[in-house]
Amino acid sequence: MILGSTPPKLTYPIPPSxxxxxxxxxxxxxxxxxxxxxxxxxxxxxxxxxxxGAVCNFIFK
Structure with missing residues (x-):
């Protein structure tokens, strides 16, 4: 993946607040x-x- 060049498979917009x-x-x-x-x-x-910055938590199984 090349950031800014490869189309994302999933996108979730998150508002500032x-x-x-x-x-x-x-x-x-x-x-x-x-x-x-x-x-x-x-x-x-x-x-x-x-x-x-962003605070993210991911769980993958």
């Missing part, structure tokens, strides 16, 4: 062929980091 949480029951989980890559950028397809 908000959060995103989603639970996938059973087989509704998204499938990834090779790996999961996470990036925090100012736009969904961009390569610029936001001015403030």
């Amino acid at each position: 908000g959060y995103w949480e989603e639970h996938y029951p059973g087989e509704e989980r998204p499938a990834f062929t090779y790996a999961i890559t996470v990036a925090v950028t100012t736009t969904p397809t961009g390569a610029t980091a936001p001015a403030t």
Whole structure:
């Protein structure tokens, strides 16, 4: 993956004062062929980091 060049498979916009949480029951989980890559950028397809940091928690099984 090349940040800013490769189209993302999933994009979740998170407002500056908000959060995103989603639970996938059973087989509704998204499938990834090779790996999961996470990036925090100012736009969904961009390569610029936001001015403030992000706190993220990920669980993968």
